[in-house]
Structures are given as C-alpha cells and as structure tokens.
Amino acid sequence: MMLLGCCALHAQKEELFRLETEIRVDYMQEYLEGGKVDAASGFKGKYLNFRIDGQITEGLTYSWRQRLNKPNGNSSFFDATDWATVNYNIDKWSFSAGRQVVGIGGFEYDKAPIDCYFNSEYWNNIACYQFGVSASYAVGSKGDNLMFQFCESPFRRNALNVAGKEMFAYNLMWIGSHDFFSSLYSVNMIEYLPGRFINYIVLGNKFTFSDFILELDIMNRAVSVDELLGKDMSVMADFSWHPLDRLSVFAKLTYDVNRSGRTGDLCVVPGTDILRVGGGVEYYPLKSTKNLRLHLNCCYTDGQSAATGVLRPHQTIVDAGVTWRMKLLNLKRNN
Numbered sequence: 001m002m003l004l005g006c007c008a009l010h011a012q013k014e015e016l017f018r019l020e021t022e023i024r025v026d027y028m029q030e031y032l033e034g035g036k037v038d039a040a041s042g043f044k045g046k047y048l049n050f051r052i053d054g055q056i057t058e059g060l061t062y063s064w065r066q067r068l069n070k071p072n073g074n075s076s077f078f079d080a081t082d083w084a085t086v087n088y089n090i091d092k093w094s095f096s097a098g099r100q101v102v103g104i105g106g107f108e109y110d111k112a113p114i115d116c117y118f119n120s121e122y123w124n125n126i127a128c129y130q131f132g133v134s135a136s137y138a139v140g141s142k143g144d145n146l147m148f149q150f151c152e153s154p155f156r157r158n159a160l161n162v163a164g165k166e167m168f169a170y171n172l173m174w175i176g177s178h179d180f181f182s183s184l185y186s187v188n189m190i191e192y193l194p195g196r197f198i199n200y201i202v203l204g205n206k207f208t209f210s211d212f213i214l215e216l217d218i219m220n221r222a223v224s225v226d227e228l229l230g231k232d233m234s235v236m237a238d239f240s241w242h243p244l245d246r247l248s249v250f251a252k253l254t255y256d257v258n259r260s261g262r263t264g265d266l267c268v269v270p271g272t273d274i275l276r277v278g279g280g281v282e283y284y285p286l287k288s289t290k291n292l293r294l295h296l297n298c299c300y301t302d303g304q305s306a307a308t309g310v311l312r313p314h315q316t317i318v319d320a321g322v323t324w325r326m327k328l329l330n331l332k333r334n335n
Helices: 003-007 121-125
Strands: 015-032 042-057 060-067 081-090 093-101 129-139 144-152 168-178 181-193 196-209 212-222 232-244 247-258 273-283 292-304 315-332
Touching: 042 315, 081 129, 121 232, 121 247, 129 168
Parallel strands: none
Antiparallel strands: 015 042, 015 315, 042 060, 060 081, 081 093, 093 129, 129 144, 144 168, 168 181, 181 196, 196 212, 212 232, 232 247, 247 273, 273 292, 292 315
C-alpha cells in the first residue's frame, strides 16, 4: 500500500511537478479443487496507475496516485484514488492531510500493490486508503519516526453500519531503520461499528543480510481482552535472495486465523484458518534501468475459509507477467 512512499517526499526539492505511470499485465492460470477456474485465468490487466508529486513551496509538497483500471464506486468519486495528500515539513516534524494510507504496520501491507503477486487474507480485505490527518516526528538521528494518524475507519462503509454513521481509526506507528533491521510497528484502534473498536498490535520486521532479505510480519487483532493474543491473527513471511542486481528469487508464506468466535474482524472473519505458500522470480532485463520487470510465480492455498473469504482451500495460482514504469514529465524550479 506504500505507507512509506506516501509519507516520504518522492520528488526532489527543486521539482515542481513529476508525472509517472506504471502498468502491469499478467497471464494467469487458477485451479480450485483440481479444476480450472476459467473466469480467473487468461491475460489480466492488473494495474494501470499514474502518480504526480511535487513541491508547492519550501517544505510544502504534494503527492497523488490514481488507479485508472479501478472503477469509481457509486458512493465515492475517490474509490480509485490511492492517495492525494499535501505534506508540510518543519525541522523534525511532518504534517499530512488528505486521502492517505491507513497507518497499519507490516511490510506486506506497506508494499505497493503492483509489486505484490499473492497475499494474505487480511491484505485482500482491508480498505487501506482513507481520508485523514497525520503527524510524524523524527526521533534522534538514527532513522526512527513516530507517527500518529486520525482518519476514517476502513470499515465505515461495511454492511453492518446500516445508518452510515461516521467511524474513525486512531493509529500510532514506529517507523525505524537501523543497519540490517527495519521496523513498521503499530498499535491501532479502529471502529468496526459506531463506538465499537477492534484493536491491532502489528510487528513488521525486516532483516537484510548481504543478498538476503527476510520480512516477517505478526499481526494480532482483538475486540475484547479475552482474545487479546493468538486467537485472531495473521503471520506473513517473505524471504528473498538477490544473487544479481537484476534478479531476485523469493518464497512467501501467509497464515490467517480467527478462532475468536466473535464478530468485529471484518478482514479475517471467524472460522478462517488458511495457509498460503508459494514463490517466484523477478528479472529486470534492461541493464541501465529497473523500469521493466518480468515475473513468474506460483502459490498454493489450503485450510479452512469462510464463505466470504478471498483465499480458497485447494487453490493453485500460476502467474507470469510484465511490469513497466515510465517517467512522462518533470518540471523543475528555475533558480
């Protein structure tokens, strides 16, 4: 979802306006219980995005990313807008307002969707882009940032909120970077019904050792104290090897479970106990740039899912595709 990319200034200080686009097209084969799923197989236009970044004046920047292949819903013109924010930086403080990435920790959650091939049940069900405000503070000089965010609840438009009342989320994040270790930790209070909250504790860990990278996310969710640890949770692990600058090989595991027996978690509903494993390869064929990428991956899913779940038991997906990025326009300030 690119929380880091949204919070950080993408354009350089002298850039007034930068326009980029990115496109991904895949060829997929999906099988369920050994039978081919025709509707999910074949060529798929996965993403068609454009992004605009720039600087209004010193310390004041903006960022906007739009998905052109995602239709607007009947209730919001901004359904296809990932983010549209204005950011003000002063000393160690940064303030942001607009449509933002909801401040939930974890590296699977943070990764741009165009760079994801298969994901957890939680990732597939969270509405991660909402309107809100946030403030972050750089702690010391070692790469630590604390961010507080007040925004709309990702569940404000769920079917249970029949009155359509306002619902909000309160998010506190630690974004850290220390040599071989990086963190995306958060604690979250999110309304799933007016006045009723589900609470998250998310520990997103990234370890980098030479050509090897391990991303390990542990997410615990609870609507009451008696299910505080272990009954409703997700684990996402992504291990990658980069033997060459233009080649990476990865293996990934996700596990989602909800044994709480209570309503409130609208992403991983009660009765879910689902495991997904897989791996793949990425290759950048151009020597001078990484704006062109080829990928091939496969995953298998098994376990128990609810009727509304995205991941299905005995599901196999094979996917190959190409991604390309283009810089279309760059206007710089005259000195």
